[in-house]
Every structure is written in C-alpha cells, then in structure tokens.
Amino acid sequence: MIKAGGILAIIAGLLGLLAGVVTLLMGGLGEAFSSDRAGLAIGMGWGGILFSLLVLVYGAISFAKPRAGATGLALSALAGIVLGGLLVAVLMVLTLVAAVMIWLGRNKTDDPHPTIAVKHWRGMVLAAIVPVLAAVLVGGKVFGAKDGASSSASASAAPLAVGQTAHSDHFDVTVRAVHILQSLGQGIAQEVAPPGTIFAVFEVVVRCIDKTSRTYMPGDLLIELDGKALKFDRSEIIFGLDSPIGSINPMTEKTGYIVFKIPTAAAKLPLRWIPARGFGKVQFALNVQTLAAAPLTSAAAPLTAPDPQLDAAVATSGATKLTGRYVEGNGSSVELRQSTSGQWEFALAVVSANGNTGDVEGALSVNGNMFTYRNAEFDCVLTFRTNSNSIEVAQAGTCGFGMNVIADGTYRKQVGR
Numbered sequence: 001m002i003k004a005g006g007i008l009a010i011i012a013g014l015l016g017l018l019a020g021v022v023t024l025l026m027g028g029l030g031e032a033f034s035s036d037r038a039g040l041a042i043g044m045g046w047g048g049i050l051f052s053l054l055v056l057v058y059g060a061i062s063f064a065k066p067r068a069g070a071t072g073l074a075l076s077a078l079a080g081i082v083l084g085g086l087l088v089a090v091l092m093v094l095t096l097v098a099a100v101m102i103w104l105g106r107n108k109t110d111d112p113h114p115t116i117a118v119k120h121w122r123g124m125v126l127a128a129i130v131p132v133l134a135a136v137l138v139g140g141k142v143f144g145a146k147d148g149a150s151s152s153a154s155a156s157a158a159p160l161a162v163g164q165t166a167h168s169d170h171f172d173v174t175v176r177a178v179h180i181l182q183s184l185g186q187g188i189a190q191e192v193a194p195p196g197t198i199f200a201v202f203e204v205v206v207r208c209i210d211k212t213s214r215t216y217m218p219g220d221l222l223i224e225l226d227g228k229a230l231k232f233d234r235s236e237i238i239f240g241l242d243s244p245i246g247s248i249n250p251m252t253e254k255t256g257y258i259v260f261k262i263p264t265a266a267a268k269l270p271l272r273w274i275p276a277r278g279f280g281k282v283q284f285a286l287n288v289q290t291l292a293a294a295p296l297t298s299a300a301a302p303l304t305a306p307d308p309q310l311d312a313a314v315a316t317s318g319a320t321k322l323t324g325r326y327v328e329g330n331g332s333s334v335e336l337r338q339s340t341s342g343q344w345e346f347a348l349a350v351v352s353a354n355g356n357t358g359d360v361e362g363a364l365s366v367n368g369n370m371f372t373y374r375n376a377e378f379d380c381v382l383t384f385r386t387n388s389n390s391i392e393v394a395q396a397g398t399c400g401f402g403m404n405v406i407a408d409g410t411y412r413k414q415v416g417r
Helices: 002-032 038-061 066-083 086-104 114-155 288-293 308-322
Strands: 165-167 171-181 197-208 214-216 220-225 228-232 246-248 253-263 271-274 284-286 324-327 333-338 344-351 357-363 365-367 370-375 380-386 390-397 409-413
Touching: 002 038, 002 066, 002 086, 038 066, 038 086, 038 114, 066 086, 066 114, 171 284, 197 214, 197 246, 220 253, 228 253, 246 253, 333 390, 344 370, 357 370
Parallel strands: none
Antiparallel strands: 165 171, 171 197, 197 253, 214 246, 220 228, 220 271, 271 284, 324 333, 324 409, 333 344, 344 357, 365 370, 370 380, 380 390, 390 409
16 A cells, blocks of 8 residues: 555656646746736745655655655645645645555554654654745745735725826836727728727826836726626727737836727716736726816827827828738738828739739728728729738629639738838
C-alpha cells in the first residue's frame, strides 16, 4: 500500500505542476487585460506549483520514510487545496488519498523502543515544517492580493465627476466631456443611431502608468431604466473616431472617444460609468444636472444637440483614412479616391483562383459607412462597407467579370497608401 500511495502522490504532483502552470498563465492573461483578480490568480498559480513540487518530494520520501512522507503529503495537500487554485485543489484531494494509503501501510512491526519512536516523531515534525512555511509565504501573497483589491475599491467608493481622474494599478483615466448625440460624423463618415437608440459619447484620456504595455477596455455603462438595472459593456466602433481602447505603452496616454448605444429613453437619466477592469468599484457619476456644473476640460455641446467640432473631426479624419488602395489575399484590389467635387469613385480589379479576371470602375453613392455601385447594363451591384483599415466587398450579379470571378471578400488597406 505504501508503494501504491507513493506512486499516486507522484502522479498527482506531476499533474498539479501542470495545473499550477495553467493557473499562472490565466493570471498573466488577466493582468494583461487589467483584471482586478489577476494578482490573486497569479499568487495561486505559484502556490499550486510550489505545493505540487512538495508533493513530488514527499511522495519520493514516503518509500523510505512512510510516516514523514505521509505527514508532508497531507499538509502540502491541505495547503494546496486552500492556496493552489481550483485545478490544483482537485489533484490535492488525490494527494490526501495517497497520504492516507501510505499511513495505513506503514510498517506495523516497527520496533516499539522509545528511541525509535522519538526518531519517527522527529521525522514527522521536520516533514511538517516546510509545508507550513510555504503556506505562510503563499498565503501572504494570495490574501494580500485580495486585501489590496478590496481596499482599492473601498478607497474610491465616492463617485467621480467630469474633469476628475480615476486611478488603478495600471491606468489613470480622466473623463473630459460627455455627449448625447443622435448621429456622429458627417457625409461619408456619418453614423446615425437606429430608431429608439442614441449615442452616449465619453471623451476620455487614458494613461498607462505601469512598467509594461497594457490593454485598455471600454468598461461598463450602468443605467437604471424603468426599475431595471442595465449594464452596457459593448462599445461601438465609429469609423474615423479616435478611441483609447487597445494597447497603450508604459507612461504614455491615448485621448479618444468611447461610444455606447443606449435607449433614447435613457438619454437624460443618470449615467454611471466604470472605466475598465482593474478599477474595482470606481465609478463616474454622469447626468444632466452634474454635467452642467462639472468642470470641463474641453468644450462640450448641449446634451441633446449635435457637436459640430466632434462631427467635423470625424468627417475630416474619415475622408483622409478612406482614400487609398486595398488588397485581398488572392491579389484582388480596390482603390478609393475622392474627386475635387467631393464625389467618391472606385476602381476594382478581381482575380479568381484559376486566373480569370474582372475589373470595373465608376462613381459611388454613399450611405453612412456604406458605398454602393449600380450598373443595370452589366447586371452589377457592388457594396463596399468600410471599417477602420479594411473594406468588406459584396457582389450581386455578374458585373461582366470572367467565369467564377467574384469580388466578395475583405480588402485591407496597404500601408502608406
């Protein structure tokens, strides 16, 4: 039974090492995305690795010293269950089973002489010291991470207003202004909110204060409407509108807009925005009453009116970013250009997998971020939907192209064009 228990302990220790590495990787991923529980996961990941190594050591010792091995295994397993994370905890249960097997299988014919008994107890005490010290070390790391997260949240429980700055371990975030708008941009870059909805636009400055690059997320917008607590955690991608979302290098900042699409009925309700992961319970309290009196760091238009400066910035930026040549993986390409009169034109060259080709060019009609070309003579309708650095092309009809030549696909803008 001692041999079987030792083998089971070694297997559990090896699998525990793998589980500890997985927990550590999950913590690292959470830290990259500024998760407020990343430090806890990293602490448990290291704990799982440490206690799994101890299980391997005591599993090997148990073959020669069953009592000491079983004692070390039991204490290492208990510490791993508490401080090693969920994956490691499952394997530590197997370790406890192995410890029981070794203890029950210990040599029943041990010499009862007092000197021998004292040696057994000394071995067990020595075997217990290392798991206890490891548990104290890892416990300080794990529970320290919990306390740090909770104290950070409680210290910033008071809601912030426009013009104030929220602080976390990785970012400083300042809300410069808030706009409630029915549409964003002008002309080709105009984005109109669907019926029954409106845009809540947050102008923010995000500064990475960490030693490494961090990925900033849009955060959560909280609104209470008709007695229901609503959470909006998906931001809108608006063509040509700068955004702070994404990777930010250390000690640098991004200024831009975070846009949420919300019900029109919520336009004048109090808004609460949690900047992003890692801020705990930090919130910006934003509503019509506080916005009027809040210290703004940039000019903001009335809440229910368009913002000309914001629209002009989108339109100019959009036209500049759209112009250029876009290519698809198989060699097809499309070029967008704007004439002196402001008319948008295109030139499309398509190549099929077997080498057949087709090309067409002409003027485009514009609706928001969608361009359309129609030619009844050649049975052709082409739709170009623009994204940040690419164009989605959809073809209806033959368009006079060669056999099996289809323009459908994603065309990505060439660098420097």
